[in-house]
Amino acid sequence: MSMFRHAAPTTAAAGTILIAAGGTGGHVLPARVVAERLTEAGHPAAIVSDRRAHRHWGALAARLDNALVLESGHMTGHPGRRLLAMARVLANARRVARWMKTRDVRLVVGFGGYPSMPALIAARRLGIPFMLHEQNAVMGRVQRWFARDADAIALGFPDTARLPAAARARAEVTGTPLRADVLAAAHEMTNDHREGRADRLRLLICGGSLGARVFGERLPAALARLDEDLAHRLDITHQTPAGEEGIVAARYREYGLAAETAAFFPDLARRMAAADLIIARAGGGTLAEIAAIGRASILVPLPIAADDHQAANALHFARAGAARVFAQEAFTSEVAAHALARLLADDRERSTMAAAARSLARPHADETVVAMIERLLDRSGEDDGAGEVAR
Structure with missing residues (x-):
C-alpha cells in the first residue's frame, strides 16, 4: 500500500519514465508496482514489455497511454535460434528508440528479462540515463550486460553475486517492490492467524507464476505418508501449472486427501498470510512476499533457473x-514427508522460522526504488539546466 504523498512533478521532471520488463512475472510484477507508484506520485510513465508477459501488467497497461508490446524471441536453444532472437532484439531496439524520441523519455528503468534489452540498448544509444533493478541474489544476464553503464542499480538481496565490481558504488539494496495486496496481507495478518481453528493446519503449495509440476507429482504421495491424524487436520491449497488442476486434484483423491487446486488464486497473498507452512520455488519475488508476510517455508529451487539464482536466493533464507x-x-516423496511431519507438528519451530523470514523483509522497497528514480531525475534536470524535481 503506497505511502507516497508527493507533489506533482515540475517541468524538469515532466518527461516520461520508461519501465522495461518482460518474460516472467518475477520481472514484471515489481516493475508494475513501481510504474503504479510513479503514476501515483505524478510522474508520467510508460512501459515496454513482450506479449508473453503482458498479462502480468494487469489493468495498468490499459490505464497508461504509453505502452509498447514487443514480439521477443528466445535467447536459449540452438545457435541459429539465438542468432534470430538477437537480430529481433536489435530491430526492436531501433523501434523503441524511435518510440522514445516521440515521448520525451528522461529515464529508463530495466527490471530484467530479455524483452527489457531493446529499451536499455536504445537508452544507451540515445544517451538517456538508465537504472536497473535486480530481484535475485545472482545478477541476471541482461542486468550484468548493462550494469557497468547504469546510473544506479537497485538490488533485491544484499551481497548480490555477479554484480560487476565497477558498478558496486552505484548499487543500493532496496528489496523487491511488492503489490499492494501483499503489503495489506502482511499488515493485517499476525501470528494469531490460527485463531478459531486450533485443530486445523493450512498448507499452501505454490510454484511461482508458471507453477511447479514436480510438486503435483510428489506432494500428494508425501502427504499420504503422514500420520493419519495429522494428514486429516490439513487444509491443502495447491497452485498447479495451467491445465493441470484436475490431474493434481485427482492424485490427492487417490490418497484419500482433499485439496483445493487452481492454476491461479486471485487472493494468493491472503492465502499465504493464512498459511501455517508454505512450500514454494525460490524466485526473488516469491521470497520477498514470504518475508513480508512472515511465514515458515520449505523451498525447492527451480534447477534450470539461469545461473542457479533460485538456489542462491534460497540459501539466503536458509542461513537466516x-x-x-x-x-x-x-x-x-519420502524426504518431503519427513520434513512436513517435523514442521507441521512443531508450532514453535514454525514460529521461529516465520520470525526469521520477517526479519529479512523490506516492505518499503517500492518507496526506496522510487526515491532512487527521483534522485536520478533531479540529476538529469540539473544537467539539463531545468531545475529540480519537486517532492
Missing part, C-alpha cells in the same frame, strides 16, 4: 533460519 531448502532431485 527462515526456510528449509531441498534440491529438487533430493525432494522425493
Whole structure:
C-alpha cells in the first residue's frame, strides 16, 4: 500500500519514465508496482514489455497511454535460434528508440528479462540515463550486460553475486517492490492467524507464476505418508501449472486427501498470510512476499533457473533460519514427508522460522526504488539546466 504523498512533478521532471520488463512475472510484477507508484506520485510513465508477459501488467497497461508490446524471441536453444532472437532484439531496439524520441523519455528503468534489452540498448544509444533493478541474489544476464553503464542499480538481496565490481558504488539494496495486496496481507495478518481453528493446519503449495509440476507429482504421495491424524487436520491449497488442476486434484483423491487446486488464486497473498507452512520455488519475488508476510517455508529451487539464482536466493533464507531448502532431485516423496511431519507438528519451530523470514523483509522497497528514480531525475534536470524535481 503506497505511502507516497508527493507533489506533482515540475517541468524538469515532466518527461516520461520508461519501465522495461518482460518474460516472467518475477520481472514484471515489481516493475508494475513501481510504474503504479510513479503514476501515483505524478510522474508520467510508460512501459515496454513482450506479449508473453503482458498479462502480468494487469489493468495498468490499459490505464497508461504509453505502452509498447514487443514480439521477443528466445535467447536459449540452438545457435541459429539465438542468432534470430538477437537480430529481433536489435530491430526492436531501433523501434523503441524511435518510440522514445516521440515521448520525451528522461529515464529508463530495466527490471530484467530479455524483452527489457531493446529499451536499455536504445537508452544507451540515445544517451538517456538508465537504472536497473535486480530481484535475485545472482545478477541476471541482461542486468550484468548493462550494469557497468547504469546510473544506479537497485538490488533485491544484499551481497548480490555477479554484480560487476565497477558498478558496486552505484548499487543500493532496496528489496523487491511488492503489490499492494501483499503489503495489506502482511499488515493485517499476525501470528494469531490460527485463531478459531486450533485443530486445523493450512498448507499452501505454490510454484511461482508458471507453477511447479514436480510438486503435483510428489506432494500428494508425501502427504499420504503422514500420520493419519495429522494428514486429516490439513487444509491443502495447491497452485498447479495451467491445465493441470484436475490431474493434481485427482492424485490427492487417490490418497484419500482433499485439496483445493487452481492454476491461479486471485487472493494468493491472503492465502499465504493464512498459511501455517508454505512450500514454494525460490524466485526473488516469491521470497520477498514470504518475508513480508512472515511465514515458515520449505523451498525447492527451480534447477534450470539461469545461473542457479533460485538456489542462491534460497540459501539466503536458509542461513537466516527462515526456510528449509531441498534440491529438487533430493525432494522425493519420502524426504518431503519427513520434513512436513517435523514442521507441521512443531508450532514453535514454525514460529521461529516465520520470525526469521520477517526479519529479512523490506516492505518499503517500492518507496526506496522510487526515491532512487527521483534522485536520478533531479540529476538529469540539473544537467539539463531545468531545475529540480519537486517532492
